[in-house]
Amino acid sequence: MFTLELVGHYSPKLLDANQAYSFINFASIGRLFERTPGAVAYFCDGMLMSTFMSRVTGRTIGRVSFDFTSIADLVLSSAEQQGKRVYFVGARQVELELFVSKIKTLYPRLIIAGYHNGYFDASQAKGIRADICHSEADILIVGLGAGLQEQFELDALRAGFGGVAFTCGGFIRQEAMATRQYYPTLINRLHMRAFYRMYREPHTIKRYLIDYPTNFLYLLAMLARRKVAISVGE
Numbered sequence: 001m002f003t004l005e006l007v008g009h010y011s012p013k014l015l016d017a018n019q020a021y022s023f024i025n026f027a028s029i030g031r032l033f034e035r036t037p038g039a040v041a042y043f044c045d046g047m048l049m050s051t052f053m054s055r056v057t058g059r060t061i062g063r064v065s066f067d068f069t070s071i072a073d074l075v076l077s078s079a080e081q082q083g084k085r086v087y088f089v090g091a092r093q094v095e096l097e098l099f100v101s102k103i104k105t106l107y108p109r110l111i112i113a114g115y116h117n118g119y120f121d122a123s124q125a126k127g128i129r130a131d132i133c134h135s136e137a138d139i140l141i142v143g144l145g146a147g148l149q150e151q152f153e154l155d156a157l158r159a160g161f162g163g164v165a166f167t168c169g170g171f172i173r174q175e176a177m178a179t180r181q182y183y184p185t186l187i188n189r190l191h192m193r194a195f196y197r198m199y200r201e202p203h204t205i206k207r208y209l210i211d212y213p214t215n216f217l218y219l220l221a222m223l224a225r226r227k228v229a230i231s232v233g234e
Contacts, residue, residue, distance in 0.1 A: 003229045005041045009062045010071045022151040022167040028146040066168040068181045069188045085113035091172040092145025093117040098176040113137040117229040128157040140165040143172045
């Protein structure tokens with residue numbers, strides 16, 4: 001049986017944990033079941049997933065995403081205020097540099113311990129993890145795509161990283177390309193983020209129109225056959 005560890009809500013105290021966190025929605029959850037379970041705790045990324053999991057578990061589970069419509073500002077603001085060191089991994093080099101420049105403007109006192117683009121092979125990954133540990137980073141933010149990013153943060157913890165790790169999907173790339181914030185205020189308020197992303201990034205249309213319903217039915221079948229157990233922490 002696959003045990004899915006869910007986090008009901010984000011709390012600032014998580015920044016003091018030595019833990020890997022990630023985010024699931026109906027696009028990524030199919031890949032989750034293809035891997036051996038690891039020590040990763042998951043937030044529900046998206047209203048559909050949070051509503052579904054709330055119904056299934058009987059617990060109130062909030063929508064939590066690593067972007068500026070959710071916890072990205074909470075994490076980075078807290079890091080800036082508390083003097084925590086942050087390391088970023090993800091996106092292409094030019095996108096990453098634009099992103100880091102933007103973050104420095106938004107959070108001028110934030111300590112950026114280091115950063116590396118998301119294009120590297122297995123042999124290079126070891127060196128990046130060593131650099132993360134050497135940098136004495138407290139917070140690791142990784143955007144490598146579903147599957148790869150979870151494995152990277154777990155490997156970083158095993159290599160000796162003593163802080164907290166969050167995956168962030170396409171957050172680094174999206175914010176690098178956005179003049180202000182990726183999602184306009186009205187789009188966020190109306191919960192139309194999925195439609196806006198399909199408009200901005202047409203390659204995601206398949207994800208929302210095909211992967212979402214397919215994985216929804218797959219998850220229902222897994223639950224009905226008792227092949228998935230869900231544990232909810234705070």
